[in-house]
Amino acid sequence: xxxxxxxxxxxxxxxxxGLLGSLTGLGGGVVLVPMLxxxxxxxxxYAIGASLISVIATSSGSAAAYVREGFSNMRIGMFLEIATxxxxxxxxxxxxxxxxxxxxxxxxxxxxxxxxxxxxxxxDEIVGxxxxxxxxxxxxxxxxxxxKEISYGVKHVGGGFATMLGAGTLSxxxxxxxxxxxxxxxxxxxxxxxxxxxxxxxxxxxxxxxASAGIYLRRGYVDPALSAPVMIGVLIGSLxxxxxxxxxxxxxxxxxxxxxxxxxxxxxxxxxxxGKV
Amino acid sequence: MKFTDLNDEQVEGLIGQVLRIGTTVSCGIxxxxxxxxxxxxxxxxxxxxxxxxxxxxxxxxSQLMQHVMQGQATALIELGILILIATPVARxxxxxxxxxxxxxxxxxxxxxxxxxxxxYSIFFSQ
Numbered sequence: 001x002x003x004x005x006x007x008x009x010x011x012x013x014x015x016x017x018g019l020l021g022s023l024t025g026l027g028g029g030v031v032l033v034p035m036l037x038x039x040x041x042x043x044x045x046y047a048i049g050a051s052l053i054s055v056i057a058t059s060s061g062s063a064a065a066y067v068r069e070g071f072s073n074m075r076i077g078m079f080l081e082i083a084t085x086x087x088x089x090x091x092x093x094x095x096x097x098x099x100x101x102x103x104x105x106x107x108x109x110x111x112x113x114x115x116x117x118x119x120x121x122x123x124d125e126i127v128g129x130x131x132x133x134x135x136x137x138x139x140x141x142x143x144x145x146x147x148k149e150i151s152y153g154v155k156h157v158g159g160g161f162a163t164m165l166g167a168g169t170l171s172x173x174x175x176x177x178x179x180x181x182x183x184x185x186x187x188x189x190x191x192x193x194x195x196x197x198x199x200x201x202x203x204x205x206x207x208x209x210x211a212s213a214g215i216y217l218r219r220g221y222v223d224p225a226l227s228a229p230v231m232i233g234v235l236i237g238s239l240x241x242x243x244x245x246x247x248x249x250x251x252x253x254x255x256x257x258x259x260x261x262x263x264x265x266x267x268x269x270x271x272x273x274x275g276k277v
Numbered sequence: 278m279k280f281t282d283l284n285d286e287q288v289e290g291l292i293g294q295v296l297r298i299g300t301t302v303s304c305g306i307x308x309x310x311x312x313x314x315x316x317x318x319x320x321x322x323x324x325x326x327x328x329x330x331x332x333x334x335x336x337x338x339s340q341l342m343q344h345v346m347q348g349q350a351t352a353l354i355e356l357g358i359l360i361l362i363a364t365p366v367a368r369x370x371x372x373x374x375x376x377x378x379x380x381x382x383x384x385x386x387x388x389x390x391x392x393x394x395x396x397y398s399i400f401f402s403q
Contacts, residue, residue: 004319007311043328053358057304060296060364074285078372078388085394089402137383206296206365207391213362214399220330224354225318228311231361232304 003225010040011229018058018237023248024257025183025198026114027205028234029055029176031257033107034264037277042226044100044277048175049221052209054234055177059206061235062242071199073140076154076192080164080185081204085211087168092212095173096219104272107174111265114180115258120188127191129153142196152193160190172212175221177205288375292368299364303357310353317350366395 001009013035014028021028029051036047095103129139133154144150154160163185171178179201186197216222271277334351336344341359344352369392376384 001323002319003321003323004315006323007315040325042325045328046325046331049331053361056361056365057300060361060368061300061304063293063296063368070286072289074289074372075384075387078369078384078391081369081391082387082394085391085398089394089398092398093402137381207369207395210362210365211395211398215402217335217358218332218403220332222358223325223331224334224351224358225311225314225323226325227358228307228314228354231358232308232311235300235304 006040007225007229010036010226011233013039014054014230014233015237015240018054018234018239019241020237020253020257021234022058022062022238022241023245023250024118024254025179026118026257026261027055027177027179028058028238029174030111030114030180030261031264032230032234033175034111034268036230037104038264038267038271044103045219045221046223046226048095048103049216049223050175050227050230052175052212052216053222053227054231055171055175055209056206056213057231057235058238059177059202059204059209062238063203063206071142071195072203073138073192073196073200074203075136076138076140076186076190076196077200077203079136079138079157080161080182081207083161083164084168084171084182084204084208087165087170088172088208088211089215091169091172091174092215093172094169095175095212095221096215098173100277101272101275103173104268104277106170108265108267108269108272110170110174110176110178110181111261111268115261115265117180117184118254118258124193125191126150126193127153127155130155132157140196142193150193152196155191156189160185163189168208168211171205171208172215175212175216177209179205288372288379292371292375295371296364296368299360299367303360303364305357306360307354307357310350310355310357313348313353314350362399366392366399369395 017032018028033047033051036042138154141149141151167178167181182201186192372388
């Protein structure tokens with residue numbers, strides 16, 4: 001395969017990854033990195049470098065659409081970004097010191113856990129205002145069914161903050177947005193309504209990824225000719241995904257995607273163990 | 278619209294626009310760079326399976342614009358990537374100002390801290 005064919009195939013694959021990532025809410029990176037590494041035999045460092053750049057593109061590119069819907073909460077996002085950016089710097093530092101096999105194994109485990117999390121959906125349980133959410137001004141409202149504004153508070157700020165440190169570290173180590181872990185922290189631990197969690201998470205992903213970008217660039221993980229088609233493909237795919245989301249049977253799609261990601265995860269772990277990455 | 282009347286929704290709307298414009302410009306420049314790259318390298322054989330560090334392909338701040346003006350492919354892609362990395366940073370910087378205009382001192386501090394961590398990591402972290 002020459003550069004032109006390779007680039008076109010990568011562009012198409014990245015578009016598909018971005019599309020599936022945005023439809024299922026897992027993000028483009030989770031399928032992109034295994035695709036580049038396992039299918040196209042791209043070195044794992046280049047794969048996570050290209051993925052990290054595409055993560056920023058997706059987050060910034062779709063932000064305008066999410067803002068219009070009025071779901072995201074700037075204060076919660078900003079406060080938790082202290083944790084994710086510190087985590088991301090640490091994660092990127094770890095990436096430069098972890099053997100490739102180790103990164104592959106951790107990646108596989110995170111994939112499995114992300115799939116598990118997407119099936120752990122529970123009903124929103126709106127928590128009222130309390131001491132911490134008042135003090136940190138994290139209470140908010142969002143448009144509920146029928147356009148009625150629903151008011152919510154926030155619980156377990158400390159636990160959420162600690163989990164975000166972990167989410168940031170994984171993002172920096174693996175070059176993914178780690179949206180699933182961010183939603184875990186906000187939705188499951190802090191009891192923030194699901195729609196608010198997912199849109200705020202999307203906002204945070206770009207800032208988190210930017211915090212590891214400097215280290216990735218200086219370590220030479222970002223190859224220009226590889227990152228360009230990946231970044232453009234994932235962005236276009238995720239924008240298409242956001243548009244057709246309402247017309248797609250997300251439940252069925254999520255099941256199919258989960259099966260695909262499960263096998264990718266197992267293969268990443270297997271390749272990591274036998275050292276074939 | 279007086280700035281002191283700025284509310285959260287308007288601020289977010291404005292930030293959303295900034296992010297979208299930044300992403301569009303960045304992807305446009307990157308795409309032009311990729312096309313020029315293909316004009317010269319379409320038949321070359323890619324070697325991404327071996328990690329060689331791409332650092333040598335990047336230009337320093339003093340040479341980048343000069344190579345961009347000459348239409349150098351990787352310089353254009355580099356510029357696109359740098360603009361893209363700048364969009365979330367601009368978003369945080371914008372929020373520092375917005376919270377200051379809202380006189381929300383606590384969140385001026387929070388967003389300023391995030392901005393410092395970001396700038397430190399982009400320019401200094403190894």
